[in-house]
Structure formats: C-alpha cells, structure tokens
Amino acid sequence: MTLSFGVKTVNTLKQELQRRLDVLEQYPIEQELAREGNLTALLKIALKNEVEASEIAAYWLPTTSEIDIKLGFARQVGDEARHYRLICEFLEKRGVSLEDFNPLAEGHSPLFAALQGMSRTVERLAAGQFTREAIAIRRNEMFIRYLEKHGHMDMARIYRDQIQPDETHHHELGCQGLEQLLKNDADVSAARAAMERTLSIADEMKKAVQKKSGLKTLPGC
Numbered sequence: 346m347t348l349s350f351g352v353k354t355v356n357t358l359k360q361e362l363q364r365r366l367d368v369l370e371q372y373p374i375e376q377e378l379a380r381e382g383n384l385t386a387l388l389k390i391a392l393k394n395e396v397e398a399s400e401i402a403a404y405w406l407p408t409t410s411e412i413d414i415k416l417g418f419a420r421q422v423g424d425e426a427r428h429y430r431l432i433c434e435f436l437e438k439r440g441v442s443l444e445d446f447n448p449l450a451e452g453h454s455p456l457f458a459a460l461q462g463m464s465r466t467v468e469r470l471a472a473g474q475f476t477r478e479a480i481a482i483r484r485n486e487m488f489i490r491y492l493e494k495h496g497h498m499d500m501a502r503i504y505r506d507q508i509q510p511d512e513t514h515h516h517e518l519g520c521q522g523l524e525q526l527l528k529n530d531a532d533v534s535a536a537r538a539a540m541e542r543t544l545s546i547a548d549e550m551k552k553a554v555q556k557k558s559g560l561k562t563l564p565g566c
C-alpha cells in the first residue's frame with residue numbers, strides 16, 4: 346500500500362520535530378532533578394499553561410470548519426480545564442489557597458498571542474496540537490521524574506495516568522488532522538513554519554522562566 350502525501354509528510358515532520366526536541370529539551374537531567382524547587386510555583390506555571398491550552402482551542406473552535414478537527418478542539422477545551430482542576434485540587438490538599446490566584450494576572454503568554462494569529466487549520470494544528478502538545482509531553486515526562494524524585498507521588502500519578510494520555514491524544518489530533526489536510530508543498534511549508542515558530546517561542550519562554558525560577562524541570566500543559 347502506498348502512503349498518501351499527507352501521511353508521508355507527517356511522518357517526516359514527526360521525525361524533524363523529535364530531532365528538534367532532542368536538542369531543545371535536553372539538559373543534565375540527574376543533576377537538575379536533584380534540585381528541589383518550589384513545587385507550588387512550578388504548578389502555578391502549569392496552571393497558566395493549562396488555561397491557555399484550553400482557551401486557544403476554544404478560540405479556534407468556531408472558526409474551524411473541518412468537523413472532526415472542530416470536535417477535537419472541543420474535547421481539548423474540556424481536557425485542559427480538567428487538568429487545571431486536578432492540579433488545583435492537589436495544591437489545595439497541600440494547604441495552598443488559590444482564592445486570589447489568577448493564572449492570567451500578567452496577561453497571556455507570547456506563544457498564546459502567536460497561536461491566536463494563526464487562521465489556517467493547517468497552521469493551527471501544526472503549531473497548537475502537533476508541536477505545542479509534543480513539547481508538553483516531553484516536559485511532563487521530565488516533570489514526572491522530578492515529582493517522583495522529591496516524593497510527590499500523588500501528583501506524579503495524576504500526570505502519568507490522567508494528564509499525559511490526554512496530551513498524547515491532543516498531539517495525535519494534530520498528526521491525524523495534518524495527514525488529511527496537507528495536500529501540497531505550500532501546505533507543508535505553512536505547517537513547517539508554524540512548527541518552527543512554536544518551537545522557538547516556547548524555547549524563549551522556557552529560558553526566561555528557567556532564569557527566573559532557577560529550575561530546568563518545568564511542567565508542560
């Protein structure tokens with residue numbers, strides 16, 4: 346059976362993305378994992394990521410005409426909101442009050458603004474689901490190891506059993522949507538540009554947070 350143009354292209358893009366993530370998300374793991382940071386501060390970063398992930402999928406929903414993709418975005422809106430709640434419940438059990446916490450008090454992130462500006466479904470999927478969610482999966486894998494290393498088994502379990510399977514589903518939505526929608530070289534260029542833009546903004550944002558927090562193990566969404 347010969348693979349369609351879309352399937353072949355997505356396979357290539359997946360390899361490119363994993364190679365880029367091998368470089369961008371690589372750091373001296375054991376050494377970094379051993380450093381105990383402020384878990385509440387890290388989880389508040391996760392809360393902002395989750396609310397933005399929910400909100401961008403909601404923002405795109407009414408202006409995405411492909412029904413499978415639209416419904417995929419709708420599911421993601423709910424999934425990311427559920428992740429937000431799971432993290433809140435964990436923090437509240439630890440006695441952290443979130444009464445006055447507003448994850449968007451400092452505004453939306455530069456990545457959110459870039460995603461908001463994307464109008465084609467191909468770009469949205471390439472940037473939001475295909476790339477942003479792949480970054481989240483990588484970062485969460487590391488974050489789970491960090492949580493386990495410091496004895497936060499409950500939160501590690503929530504990430505492993507509940508959050509990560511959803512993030513994987515969101516990434517798959519990106520892959521499957523792109524397989525269907527990529528029809529020619531111009532589409533592939535648009536998808537690749539959206540992927541690169543997402544990687545570069547996410548990397549800049551990560552470096553800024555790492556500088557501020559002094560920690561390298563950051564949660565995704």
Ligand SMILES: [Fe+2]
Nearest residue numbers: 478512515566
């Ligand atoms: Fe997600």
Ligand SMILES: [Fe+2]
Nearest residue numbers: 395425428566
């Ligand atoms: Fe999430």
